[in-house]
Amino acid sequence: MQLGSAIGTACLTFIITNIDDAFVLVTFFAESSTSRNLTPLKITxxxxxxxxxxxxVSLIGFAVAVALPSEPIGFLGLLPILLGVWRFFDLIFPKKDGMEEDESESQRIANAKSVFKVAIITVMNGGDNIGTYIPLFSQAKGAEIAVYIVVYYILLGIWCLISFLIMKEKHILRIAEKYATFIIPFLYLGLGIYVVVKSNCYPWSVEQIDNQFLGGPGKIVMGIVTTFLLSSIMGIMVWFKMRKRNRTPTRNEEVSLSENTLAVAKSEQEGPPDASNTINNVSSIGIGQPEKDYGKAETRSIEAGYREVPV
Incomplete structure (x- = not known):
């Protein structure tokens, strides 16, 4: 085991999987400045x-993976690649102006204690960590895994300190928020490619297929399967993003809908207009007067006709 290489890998994977968590930490530390229950110690x-x-959870996944050959486990490196694609689609399909999540994670567990609230949100944001650590652990030896975990815990404390200092420097936070969203997708893609290449999963799979079938179709089969798999998953991602974007109302739409609902409810409470008032209004404007005039004119016309008829 090369200690320097293991430490470098641990630092790189930790930074990649925890860049977005830094903004969550900054939010917590900002909240702690106005809250008595949430303190920097409880956040840490x-x-x-x-x-x-x-x-x-990552170690449990690694233990399950130990029962399998090491080479095919390298296909788990596709998970960080898909995470990078997902983040890249976030750039292509941004949220509408005024669009917000239906319910924030902190609101879902508002009744929890401060420490457990931070812990639960950390776990909820840890899907990318688990998807990265399992394939990474599967390609490492026992001593390397121990180095990874120790470095992770040391960096976690440093991460909390950096987030606390960033919260004090608003201009640094704005710069980080501006560029991190563009960098994170490519970091995930690079990490996934690293895991796949290191594991030799594709050469191993090609060799297994070539040994089973004549003509050496391993490369063609793996190319078709990989293309179909990635294309299908990416298509589902695009569909989900578009569906969520079209179905989630913006804040202005919600306000307009609320105003329309109140207007309908108010009109139902007032009821239909009174019929007697309608008749009075009609008669007051003299709609019936032309009929009376028409009757008099018709009578005069008949009388004139009688006088003009010769005897």
């Missing part, structure tokens, strides 16, 4: 509890 403790859950 909650982060360590949540991250421990993520590591345990």
């Amino acid at each position: 403790l909650g982060q360590y509890i949540g991250f421990t859950v993520i590591v345990v």
